[in-house]
Amino acid sequence: MPLFMNEKLVVSPPPADLKPDEYVFYCSQTGEIYRGFESYFNRILLLKSCVWQCTATGRQGLTYQEALERELASSATLKNFPETLIRPVLFIVGLTSRSTLSAVTSDVYSFVSDHYFIGEDVEYTGARGRRYVYPPYLFIYFSKSGVVKSIEWSPEKEKYFEEFPFNEVIARQGQTTSEEWLGSLRYGIKPYDECKEGSVEERILPGREIVYVDAPLVMWLLFVGHLPLIILCNCLQESTVESYNIGGTEWKDLFNGPLPVFPANPLKSNATDDDDSSECTIIGEKTEEIEIEEEYEDNDDSEVYIIDREKERNRQLASSLIQEARELNVKLGDDLEKRIKRGSKVTDAECNMVRAMIRRAKNERKESDRLRRRQDRELLLEWRKSRDDLLCDDHKPFPIFPTVSLPDGISSERFGDCMSLLEFIHSYADMLNVTDFFPDNFSLTQLYMALFDKRPTGAFANLLCMLLERIFVLQTEEDGDEEDEERMEEAAVALENSEIVNKFYSSHVDFATKMSELTRDIHGELSCLSARYLPLDGYTLTEVLRVYFIVSGYFTGSKNARFRYLSRGGFKCFDDQAFQFVLSHHDFVDRLKTESVYEFSPSDRLDVLTVLRDQLLTFTAFRVRLDRNLERVRNLRVQMRHMCVLDSRFEKEATTARFRLSAKEKSNSNNATVEPEPSYDKRMLEATRKLQRLIAKPMQDPSCSLQATVSTVKDSARSLLNNVLFEKLEVAEIDFVRKLQRQYLQDCCQAMVEELFELMGKCGILGGRDRAFRHYWLCRSVGALLVEDYDPVIGSCFEATSLEKVSKGQDNIDGEMEMRRSLLVCSGRKDTCPVHGADNRRPRWTFINNVELFDLLMKRLNPRGMREMDLIEILDFFRSQIERMLQVANPVLSNVPTLDSNELDSSEDTVEHQLKSRFEEMSNRLQDSRMTYFVEESGAEEKTSEREPAETSANGDQMEIVKDGAWYAGALLKLADSIDPKYIENPVVGEIILHEGTDGEEITQEVYRMEKWKMSLSDARTYSSVLLHLATLENCIIWQKSLSQMRCRVCRRKGNTTTFAFCSECERPFHLTCLKPALEKVPGPSWTCKQCSKVVADLPDAQANNVKAIPGEANKNAAEDHQSAEMDHSPESYPNCSICFLEVTYRKHLIACSSCTASFHTKCASVKKSEVNVSLWKCAQCAATPAEERSKEDVKVSRSGRVLKRPKSISFGGFTSQNGSTANTEEGFHSSGNDSDGTVITRRRSNGMEQATENSVTERCNLLLSLLHSHADSWPFLTPVSKKIAPDYYKIIRSPMDLSTVAKKFDSGAYERFGEMVNDIEQIFNNCYLYNESTAEVYGCGERLQQFFCEQLTSLHLSTTDLLKPSKRRRTTLRS
Known part of the structure; x- marks a missing residue:
């Protein structure tokens, strides 16, 4: 059965309570049944893993099925092996003394291939081609003529061989020495009966050749491949020895010849065997002494072989044997020792006895050494297994790292956030435009300054502005504006799992959306832009930051929400980091309302910066950059592994080519037949020849460096190194090409490691952890290896680390606890444990800033521990890059920079000074531009300081007023009230419901922007808020109407306050030199021009008084006459x-x-x-x-x-004629x-119109559309505007319209009256004027097409009240 970790697979029996209809998982390979999928999956995973070992061949790294198939194949092969050969082969295996299995099989095969054994079946071919099989007895001859594989037979014996039944064959020995035995053996075959009649003489008879067929050797080749079944370290397994009775077998039972002697090549051992090479033994449980001399009694008149021995031994040889016996503690006997001491002669028999005793002692020592080495190997394997670091017992003490010096106000807990922020800025410096804010690059020193700097133009302000600006740009690209409240319900239905219907966050999202709308109404421009377009600088930073955090998390609509969900990893509006930060820090927004952000502590500043950094990482641009870096890291690792495989393949090909070249040279020297060359690929052959030409000169020039040669080959023929035919190269060329390949692959791997280090630095490199769970961070921004002694999850003490192997080298350390603290190992008690204890008394942040300390760390790490093993792998992989990085370490880690006292001063005075200067600048600009209400001359001469409120103390003295943000807000409110409303863009931004009418309709009132702006300004409490409102007011003022943009009513040229005179009635400017008579200085505010003076003089006194009482009414009529007169004379009116x-x-x-x-x-x-x-x-x-x-x-x-x-514009109630008058359609x-x-x-x-009424209104409408389509300036309005051409068009234009849409609606009967179609055409021109600038080409096309449209309305006599009858309507085709 295959082995897993030297153990057999234990097959689990099926469950006892298994039901017939139960659903189970069946493993076909082992026949096991599992109820749970997890157990079944683990079993299948184990069987499919390449971790099994074949017990038959000893091969490892196989799957279970592969190992099982190999074992079955081996068993089937061994079944066919002859039984008569097993015992001889096993006996000969025991006689070998080799250290490798291949050497053992070679020795055994060299002997068995030329010898037959007693009991073996043989087969030969007779003179007539017949094949005979003989019983297991051989007739053997010894001679010096060599091994004979063919036998000459006499013709006279041919008949005898055919008739005689060859049933038995005997074996005989001839006399020969052991040195000649291996090379002088030949076989003769003789019938057993003929051998009994008398002795047989060796002679060669003329006759026909009988070829010997060695069939058993074929089976031997199969047997050699499965020898590991019975061999273990050149010894036979005990089970094999017992099974075949090898211990009770002697050599004469197997072969009637001398005992074979094999060359000795034992396992590595300190013992030396001088005389063991000439003797062989069977290793196993055999305890019988091997006989040195044997006497053979010839009872059957057969020959006897005798092993020649030396008759005499000299004293020196005897003394060496005795000395060796004493070293091995061999007892020689009292009599022999006495004669040796007396110097008596030692006989040959005694020498042989001593040699046998020495051999036995050596065998015993070998056996004991073998068992000891086996135990040591097992212990070493167990000791080398990876385990938890704290379970290792051979630790070395760590070097003492220097502690990171931190400025006051930054705790060690927040230093990690500082480094994380610093590494983020360094990794994404190109995307953040760092050089625009920090020309000298951003360093740890500047980060420290930013955490304490209170200047509006300092490092902290620049850092916040940099992050906010990038966030605003990305929000513009990826986020939309807030969705209308009335459309939220539709969006919630359309979007599954919408964020606006979240039970917990829906109210907060609704509040953020409303605040975003309010911000747009207050601070937006004409297009009502979002909060991300607010003016951002160091002075308005506090208010912009407050507004940004308030509106974060607003709902952007279903379409944009779906886009963010897909492109930003399931991101929803309530996943916004700023939104979550506001929910968790309720007082943050309130603090920004009354307190400047420059007054925040370093910890609070870090919180804000961290939130902005985390928010940036959620955008698609940063996510794509990070994903690409990680993908590139994976590809580089794969390429590096491919390089290693490629180098191994090159080495094998080169080695094969060298062997073939040497074999070819030998064959040429022996005049052997030359093998034909194989066919090669033409491209590879050409590449090899080209490579030969390239390396010819560098090989001859010793001064040419290898690096230069590699660069030459790489630049000119980069692919040649991968397509080399080593067979076509000489040996010197092969060696040189291999050097080039190794150098080339080394350069490629080094470049990949450099790129890998750079990419992993951008993604964040954690070097690993050591035995005490300390983190090692590779920080390129400071050029050091930071060590963080903090891990929130380190577990508890389990077992005290053994100190047996480390106590020997730590004699200078007193006490066990001191030793454990220096080694950073567990003590088993949490209160005193240096690793798991709460009070470890170690600094949280230390660093490595030089190469010597880094090398010392690498020596002290333990490669047996799981954590430190990974740490060693990472640090060793980037060793060259780390050493180069440590050479330029930042000294700020050990020496805290001193901060300038001016940078720590409060910023309120600076911001107030900026507010005051901008306030005065805007006030003066408004007065110079005459945009404020005119006052009396005495009032105009009053100074601002005189209008400022003052307080009086109890004793009547005036006290200086503290001008805080509220005071400046009141002053700005007064300044806004003094501006003439006609100079302020004050659109309607909403409406409020006053009450509900009697008919059920709601009575609403429009709300203007300035009203909301004033309400917001009244709540301002900080200088930053007032500055933001001041900037909003400045953007709302129509500066085009200012004095600097006005033109003289006479010469039509611009001027300034020193050259202009303003009429108090018509408010028109005049150059002082253009007036007749010319004025020398600017007149007072009551000055009137001649036209207005004449009008007032011609009026009756009562009417003139009324005109003076109502400024602008009288001068309006007067200005009309002056205007009409000027229009006739000006070239462009x-x-x-x-x-x-x-x-x-x-x-x-x-x-x-x-x-x-x-x-x-x-x-x-x-x-x-x-x-x-x-x-x-x-x-x-x-x-x-x-x-x-x-x-x-x-x-x-x-x-x-x-x-x-x-003006020439479309009138819906009438149409403008060519002379400019208007006709009302209601009166005809x-x-x-x-x-x-x-x-x-x-x-x-006219009569023409009467005739036009006879035609159908539908035909005239079709004619109008055709005329508009064929006009030269209609090309921008034929089709809808493409989003690719104008991406922001549909954000500005809420009601898009074009001529093709008008034609479609007209053909489909969507218009009931002609006025509805005119409204849509008017919408085309309004959209054109709203989106395009007046200088744009499309703007001019719209003006000309609108004028043409007005002319056609007059000529076609179409009225807005005309009904469009579908029955008379025909389709109008607009060709684009």
């Missing part, structure tokens, strides 16, 4: 806003009233085109005026009677104009 009186240069910012001719900025009117119906929108004045009072004011003219132009199609005296004339529509 733009409509002016009726609120701010500035030109509306961008069409997407323009909206016109459907009742009057007034134009407005969308921002000034506080509307969005995408939210209102532009054709029906009315300004505030027209909406407040009844329709009957407004009917006469459909066409507004100036005081001079000139019709005021309005009219064209309005003006005559010479300025009166408004209303005309009937």
Whole structure:
């Protein structure tokens, strides 16, 4: 049966209570039955493992089935082995003295192949080709002519051989010496009856040749392969000796010849055997003394063989034998010892007796040594087995490592987090853009500074900004915005196991989502961007960090949640590290609301940095980098193993080629027949020849280095080293190529190890653990091997470590406990154990920073322990890299850097100074740009310090006010209130429900951004929060309307406060030199231009007073006349806003009233085109005026009677004609104009329109769509916008539309009235203006196509109230 760990397999019997219908697992190889799958699986795994040993052949590394098949094959072969040969072969095996099995089989085969034994069947071929089988008796001749394999027979005996029944054959001996015996043996065959008649003389008779056929030798070849069954270390097994009675067998019973002598090659032993080479013994349980001399009595008149011996022994030989006998403690007898002392002559018989006694003593000693060596080997194997380190008994004391010096405020428990963060930054420096924040690279010294630095521009601020910026970039790429609350229920249904329906986290996720929406409403820009777009610097860092932690974990929608779940390893919104950190640290956000992040302790700072680092590692970019590194590590390991296999294959091929070359040379010298060369692959043959040409010069030039030759071969013919035919090379070339291959493979492996060390450093290298469960970390960032003496799970004391083998070399250590502390081994008691004890009094962090200490550690580690064995393997594998790393170790581990006192000062003064300077800068900028409300000259001259509130003490003295964040928030709120609303982007960000009406409808009120901004600002308590609100306010101000962007109303050029004069009525700027007469200095705030002065002068006094009382109403009408006059003379005229009186240069910012001719900025009117119906929108004045009072004011003219132009835009209530007037469709199609005296004339529509009404409305709509499609500027609007071309298009445009969609809806009958189709076409142009810049090509295409669309509406006479009849509708095809 096969053996596993030198033990046979124990087959488990089937369960006794097994039921017939029970479901079981059956193992067919062993016939076992198992109820549990785990036991069955373990048995199958064991049987399939290559851990079994064949008991027949001794081969190891086999599966159970392979070993069993080999044993069965061996048993079948041995059954066919002749029984008559077993005893002779086993007897001869006992006579050998070899150390290897191959040598034993060679000796036995060399003897058995030329000899026959008594009792063996023989077979020969007669003269006529007949085959005869003879009984087991041979007739043997000895001569000096050599071994004879053929016999000459006499013709006279041919008849006799045919008729005589060859039933018996006898064996006879001839006289020959032992030295001539092996080479002078020949066989003769004679009938037994003829031998009885008389002696037979040896003679050669002429006749025909009879060829001898040696059949038993074929069986011997099979027997040699299975010799391990009965041989063990050149000895016979006891069971074999007993079975075949080898101990009671003598040589004369097997063969009538001299005892064979084999060359001695024993196992390695200190004993020397001088005379043992000439004698052979059978090793086993045989105790009989081997006879030195035997007398053979010839009773059958047969020949007798005699072994020649020397007659005399000289005294020196006798003395050496006696000396050897004394060394072996052999008792020679009293009589012999006395004669030896007297110097008497020792006879040959006595020498032979002494030699026999010496041989017996040697055999006994060998047997005892063999048993002792076997026991030692077994003990050594048991001792070398891997085990727990604390169970080993041959430990060496560890060297003392220096302790890591830590600055005050950083505990040893947090030093691991510091190193983890440092290694992370070093590993992903390219992805974090470290050089942008730390040009000199980030080191441990800078990390220490970051944990204590309080400057807004210091290391801590840069480190936080670096991590946050990278998080914001990745969130922009991988995360979306928060989902609308009304769509959350749909998303929850669509997404299985959604995070928003989690029982524990759903309320927190909902809160984070609402806070994200609120942040977008307060601090977002026009597109309402998320919190990740907040302005981030060292001054706003605290508030940005607070907002970021509040909104972390918001719900991003079902689509994005599914993407994150698949690409980020099942990530959900409540898996966000910042979200979990807020839940576990409830006071963190509250601290940031009232306290600066620079006031945090080093431990709190580490918590924040660790959270941001962990959050970065969850993003796909970092996960992909880590997965690629790990995959590359696995591939490198496979390639290195392949290199080792390749080198072994090369060595075998080279060795075979050398052997064949030597054999070829011998055959050539012997003039033997030359074997034909085999056929080779042409490519390999060509590569070999090319390699020969490459190495010819380096072989002849001894100055050429091997490394240079390798580089030459590798660069020119890299694949040649893998395709070499060594048979075509000479011996010198083979040796040189092997050197090249070894050098090449060594260089490749070294490069792989370097890359492996680099990749594993990025993934984190844990060198391993030692016997005391200490961790060894390879930290490239500090160039040292850190040792952490901490493991949360180390178990408890089990057994005290034995100190028997280590106490001998530790004489200088007093006490057992001191020895255990130096060895770091277990004492068996937890209170005093240096390993498992709680109070081990060792520093947690130590380090190795030099090569000498590292080498000493490698010598002290124990390779028998499981943990230290793995540690030795890793450290030895990267030994060269570690030694190179230790040569540039960072001294900061032993010497803590001193921190500058300026870096430890509070940052509040610096942040306050920054806030004050930016506050004053913005205030001055607003005043210079004339964006604040005008005040009296005396009020304008007041200083800011005079407006600051002051407190009075009890004695009446004024006290200096402490200006905290709340005070600056109040000042900023006052500054925001002083800004003219027309200069602030204040869109509607939401609505609130006031109450429910009588008809069930909800009465809502719109909420503007500035209202939420002011509410948020009132809660600000830190300078950072105020700075963030200040930055938001600065972004909301329309600086394009500032003084620096205004143009003179005369020369149309820009200017500044020193060259501009502002009219107090129309608020228009004028250059001082452009006025007539020119002004020398800037006038006061009550100055008015000539136009406004003339208008006010022409009005009655009461009306003029009203105009002065309402600024902007009177100058509005005056400005209209001035504007209309200027439009006629300027080369490029733009409509002016009726609120701010500035030109509306961008069409997407323009909206016109459907009742009057007034134009407005969308921002000034506080509307969005995408939210209102532009054709029906009315300004505030027209909406407040009844329709009957407004009917006469459909066409507004100036005081001079000139019709005021309005912007070219689509009017849903009417259509713009070519002269700019508007016709209302509700009153019919009219064209309005003006005559010479300025009166408004209303005309009937023309005959062309009357004819157009006869055509079908559907046909005109089809014609309109065809015209739009064929226009040259319609190419951007034919098909929907592709996400590949504009990825962010659908994030900005909520209602996408294009001409193909309009055509499809028109063909499918989705439009009931023509006005619905006009709304969709208008949406195309609104989307174009909203997404594109005014300088873009697509923007110009939209303007030109919209103008063409307005013209076609007029020419085709289409009305928004026209009904579209499906029956008359035909399909319109838009070809793109």
